[in-house]
Amino acid sequence: MDFTMINIVIPTVKILIVFTVVLLSVLVMTYAERKVIAFMQVRLGPMRVGPWGLLQPIADALKLFSKEDIIPTMADKWVYYLAPTLAIVPALLTFLVVPFGDQTTFFGLLKHPTSMAISDLNIGLLYILAISSVGIYGILLGGWSSNSKYPLLGALRSAAQIVSYEVPLTLAIIGPILMANTLSMKGIVEAQSKGMWFVIPQFFAFLIYTACAVAETNRAPYDLPEAEQELVAGFHTEYSGMKFAFFYLAEYANMIVVSAIATVVFLGGWLPVPGLAFLHIPAIIWFALKMGFFLFIFLWLRATYPRYRYDQLMAIGWKFFIPVALINIFVTALLVL
Amino acid sequence: MFKSEIIELNMGPQHPSTHGVLRLKLKLDGETIVGLEPEIGYLHRGVEKLAESFTYLQALNLTDRLDYVASISNNLGYIETLEKLGGIEVPRKAKYFRTLMTELGRLSSHLLWLATHALDIGAMTVFLYAFREREFILDMFEMVTGGRLLTTAFRYGGLKDDIPKELEQKIRDFIKIFPGRLADYEALLTKNRIWMKRTKQVGVISAEDAINLGLSGPVLRGSGVRFDVRKAEPYEAYGELDWEMAVEDGCDTYARYLVRLEEMRQSLRIVEQALDGMPEGEFRTKAPKVLKLPKGEVYHCIEAPKGELGYYLISDGKGTGPYRLKVRGPSFVNLQGLKPMAVGHMVADVVAIIGTLDVVLGEVDR
Amino acid sequence: MTEEKKPTTPDKQIDALKAEMKKDEPGKTVSAPRAEGTVSAKPKPAGPPKPIIVEQAHDPVSEDWQKKILDVLGDKAKDSYVASGEFTIILENGSDFPGIMALIHENGFDYLSDISSVDYSKYEGTPKHFGLSYHLYSVADNHRIRVKVFLEDGETILSIMDVWATADFHEREVFDLMGIVFTGREGLRRILLPEDWIGHPLRKELSKNEGNAAYTAKLVKKAREDA
Numbered sequence: 036m037d038f039t040m041i042n043i044v045i046p047t048v049k050i051l052i053v054f055t056v057v058l059l060s061v062l063v064m065t066y067a068e069r070k071v072i073a074f075m076q077v078r079l080g081p082m083r084v085g086p087w088g089l090l091q092p093i094a095d096a097l098k099l100f101s102k103e104d105i106i107p108t109m110a111d112k113w114v115y116y117l118a119p120t121l122a123i124v125p126a127l128l129t130f131l132v133v134p135f136g137d138q139t140t141f142f143g144l145l146k147h148p149t150s151m152a153i154s155d156l157n158i159g160l161l162y163i164l165a166i167s168s169v170g171i172y173g174i175l176l177g178g179w180s181s182n183s184k185y186p187l188l189g190a191l192r193s194a195a196q197i198v199s200y201e202v203p204l205t206l207a208i209i210g211p212i213l214m215a216n217t218l219s220m221k222g223i224v225e226a227q228s229k230g231m232w233f234v235i236p237q238f239f240a241f242l243i244y245t246a247c248a249v250a251e252t253n254r255a256p257y258d259l260p261e262a263e264q265e266l267v268a269g270f271h272t273e274y275s276g277m278k279f280a281f282f283y284l285a286e287y288a289n290m291i292v293v294s295a296i297a298t299v300v301f302l303g304g305w306l307p308v309p310g311l312a313f314l315h316i317p318a319i320i321w322f323a324l325k326m327g328f329f330l331f332i333f334l335w336l337r338a339t340y341p342r343y344r345y346d347q348l349m350a351i352g353w354k355f356f357i358p359v360a361l362i363n364i365f366v367t368a369l370l371v372l
Numbered sequence: 373m374f375k376s377e378i379i380e381l382n383m384g385p386q387h388p389s390t391h392g393v394l395r396l397k398l399k400l401d402g403e404t405i406v407g408l409e410p411e412i413g414y415l416h417r418g419v420e421k422l423a424e425s426f427t428y429l430q431a432l433n434l435t436d437r438l439d440y441v442a443s444i445s446n447n448l449g450y451i452e453t454l455e456k457l458g459g460i461e462v463p464r465k466a467k468y469f470r471t472l473m474t475e476l477g478r479l480s481s482h483l484l485w486l487a488t489h490a491l492d493i494g495a496m497t498v499f500l501y502a503f504r505e506r507e508f509i510l511d512m513f514e515m516v517t518g519g520r521l522l523t524t525a526f527r528y529g530g531l532k533d534d535i536p537k538e539l540e541q542k543i544r545d546f547i548k549i550f551p552g553r554l555a556d557y558e559a560l561l562t563k564n565r566i567w568m569k570r571t572k573q574v575g576v577i578s579a580e581d582a583i584n585l586g587l588s589g590p591v592l593r594g595s596g597v598r599f600d601v602r603k604a605e606p607y608e609a610y611g612e613l614d615w616e617m618a619v620e621d622g623c624d625t626y627a628r629y630l631v632r633l634e635e636m637r638q639s640l641r642i643v644e645q646a647l648d649g650m651p652e653g654e655f656r657t658k659a660p661k662v663l664k665l666p667k668g669e670v671y672h673c674i675e676a677p678k679g680e681l682g683y684y685l686i687s688d689g690k691g692t693g694p695y696r697l698k699v700r701g702p703s704f705v706n707l708q709g710l711k712p713m714a715v716g717h718m719v720a721d722v723v724a725i726i727g728t729l730d731v732v733l734g735e736v737d738r
Numbered sequence: 739m740t741e742e743k744k745p746t747t748p749d750k751q752i753d754a755l756k757a758e759m760k761k762d763e764p765g766k767t768v769s770a771p772r773a774e775g776t777v778s779a780k781p782k783p784a785g786p787p788k789p790i791i792v793e794q795a796h797d798p799v800s801e802d803w804q805k806k807i808l809d810v811l812g813d814k815a816k817d818s819y820v821a822s823g824e825f826t827i828i829l830e831n832g833s834d835f836p837g838i839m840a841l842i843h844e845n846g847f848d849y850l851s852d853i854s855s856v857d858y859s860k861y862e863g864t865p866k867h868f869g870l871s872y873h874l875y876s877v878a879d880n881h882r883i884r885v886k887v888f889l890e891d892g893e894t895i896l897s898i899m900d901v902w903a904t905a906d907f908h909e910r911e912v913f914d915l916m917g918i919v920f921t922g923r924e925g926l927r928r929i930l931l932p933e934d935w936i937g938h939p940l941r942k943e944l945s946k947n948e949g950n951a952a953y954t955a956k957l958v959k960k961a962r963e964d965a
Contacts, residue, residue, distance in 0.1 A: 584848075584902060668822065684871060704911075
């Protein structure tokens with residue numbers, strides 16, 4: 036009985052909860068994005084569907100469900116089908132190791148408290164980096180299989196961009212890993228509970244991580260692969276209906292993933308803000324707040340900055356971010372030693 | 373084992389940033405442009421041919437639809453051409469009011485340019501900010517002419533109606549708020565590192581080439597050429613007002629951006645002075661109901677927001693409409709600058725360069 | 739201005755146009771100028787008395803810069819006058835036309851504003867069928883000048899693209915809408931209208947809807963053949 040409980044029922048329940056929450060938060064994100072940017076741009080945003088337009092995301096989802104599924108005549112059909120799947124699955128898989136809180140008993144339902152991550156791998160961070168790299172195949176194949184020029188250019192841009200920016204992103208995380216001395220997501224948070232949040236000693240790493248995270252998720256000002264004004268809609272120009280929705284979902288899921296990593300690695304995970312522990316706010320709320328802050332940065336950037344050009348983006352990635360990240364690692368390593 | 377090919381990319385006529393129905397045939401080596409050919413005519417309505425079967429007054433409606441974001445300027449150019457051939461003097465009040473309205477039209481056109489140019493380069497917020505102020509100006513147009521975009525303003529010999537009383541307060545409000553709003557746009561763009569990277573040294577054209585290509589307006593002045601029809605051959609009240617010509621020496625997209633921003637500031641100065649110095653008196657002279665012009669020809673040009681807008685009018689002295697009306701649209705000529713500016717740059721720069729040329733296809737295709 | 743009532747029905751006009759188009763070789767970029775306007779309107783029957791026509795006043799050339807440019811041109815300038823304050827020089831079409839324009843360019847007129855074409859066939863008192871007006875401007879001296887050339891139907895003129903690069907679009911437009919052929923240049927093809935458009939719409943012999951009707955008929959015919 037206990038065996039089934041611990042090994043099958045609890046993980047299944049946790050997976051269901053996490054996936055539902057992630058997909059719902061994508062809906063919330065689309066709404067929040069429209070509203071936040073709307074307020075920055077002195078307008079109201081969606082107002083028609085439901086009170087303050089709250090039901091807009093649901094209307095959007097229904098619309099996408101009912102859209103015609105168009106496949107270009109010259110498209111490579113199998114790859115064309117495969118690409119959205121390849122984009123969405125890795126994005127969701129990465130949530131496997133994200134610890135949303137310390138431990139929980141599900142309000143006393145369980146006898147033994149269980150971790151608030153689906154699985155607490157001891158190489159959690161490595162797992163995330165590995166899995167998230169697969170997502171690029173979705174974009175690349177989607178752009179290529181459409182057999183159309185704008186998606187092809189978009190896919191090429193994004194392949195170059197994501198490959199280049201994964202390097203500084205990984206390098207930026209190495210600093211905190213050196214300080215925490217572990218690759219486990221949970222371990223990193225626990226290491227921060229003893230000292231200060233890594234955002235303070237690793238401030239440059241945090242900045243580089245933020246910039247690279249924006250580039251990795253193809254968001255403004257690094258949204259070249261889908262630059263509307265240049266490439267119409269980039270790699271997903273030819274996609275419609277649910278396939279398009281999958282790419283859309285993957286983009287937002289990826290945003291949530293990188294925010295979760297930032298929260299765990301730099302912002303102390305579920306730990307309360309120092310000095311505010313007496314409020315007894317549940318760990319998961321802290322986690323959500325920190326993630327929300329990071330996600331807000333995404334929207335803020337989008338409302339403020341123009342877009343980089345392709346060659347300029349590459350130049351910044353290779354000539355600026357990577358050297359700075361390397362220096363950061365050396366300095367951290369010296370201090371840790 | 374590897375071979376490289378030149379991609380031929382069709383940009384437009386349906387594309388988010390070709391501003392209407394411009395079609396570009398691009399030849400790409402990777403993302404670098406090696407060849408470019410603009411294809412136009414998708415919006416050709418035969419304005420010049422239609423004008424030949426219209427009366428002079430009816431043809432005024434056609435001019436609205438040339439550069440439809442600055443139809444006030446088109447109206448003014450056309451009406452002034454008629455007045456030049458007819459040899460009629462306009463009352464000072466009408467002159468001042470025409471100047472004022474045209475400058476408001478220039479502001480609205482430049483705001484639209486700023487909005488779309490910024491959006492093309494990815495700065496979304498400026499778009500909405502600029503549209504907010506443009507609405508303000510369009511409200512004023514509605515107050516005066518009843519139309520927001522297609523104004524059909526002014527008549528042969530003056531204005532159609534007297535100036536509405538509520539307009540003055542509206543303009544004063546606008547003069548009060550607009551400098552702050554302009555500072556907002558500048559805060560978002562002028563010193564923005566990304567904006568500078570995207571516009572400096574992009575779309576460079578030397579002064580000699582610009583003159584040889586017949587470019588005009590802010591595009592020419594961004595290359596350091598001091599040519600503005602308002603200064604060179606002052607019409608309406610421009611000669612009596614105190615304002616500066618905006619010129620920059622950068623020759624690139626950033627310089628043209630600065631020129632247009634400065635023009636907005638100067639336009640505001642002109643509007644304020646024209647409003648303060650608005651003379652009393654008649655708003656139109658006596659003109660015949662059915663207009664007939666002497667046999668002959670005139671070419672008259674004004675400084676439209678996009679550049680030198682010229683009308684070449686030929687009257688046979690018999691009819692009540694033009695024998696031939698040729699429109700020299702600044703966008704049509706400026707479009708020739710696209711190829712020399714864009715070749716050698718990247719796809720992303722093409723949209724920046726289309727934006728900086730500020731072409732309106734209604735005027736290109738006519 | 740009311741259109742004259744044409745004796746033929748629209749269908750017949752289209753047929754006439756189409757018959758005329760068959761003379762032109764299909765697919766040729768530069769169509770041969772038509773020999774005779776087969777659909778041109780019949781002369782107006784004697785009706786009401788002619789209205790009194792006020793002519794635009796022509797003043798003599800008075801200013802120094804105007805005299806200077808006339809001195810430079812010498813006897814190449816056939817005529818010159820000032821009307822409504824605009825200085826006009828009339829030139830002869832010929833093999834040295836680009837040379838004369840280059841000479842004017844050298845004398846300060848570095849900016850070509852516009853090239854306009856006019857069909858003078860229904861205009862009283864003009865020497866030839868077509869007129870071309872080149873509007874030039876001097877950026878440094880702030881002077882404007884109009885150079886006019888008159889052409890017969892079917893006469894070609896040398897391009898001035900080597901003198902002003904901006905002439906490219908203007909000449910293409912004149913060719914497209916008026917059917918005047920410019921020689922000595924590359925890429926003279928239609929610019930505003932479709933490549934396979936019938937006729938040149940700004941010619942006075944065509945009413946405003948004829949070209950459109952003929953082109954539509956052509957498209958319909960082609961669609962029927964394809965089906």
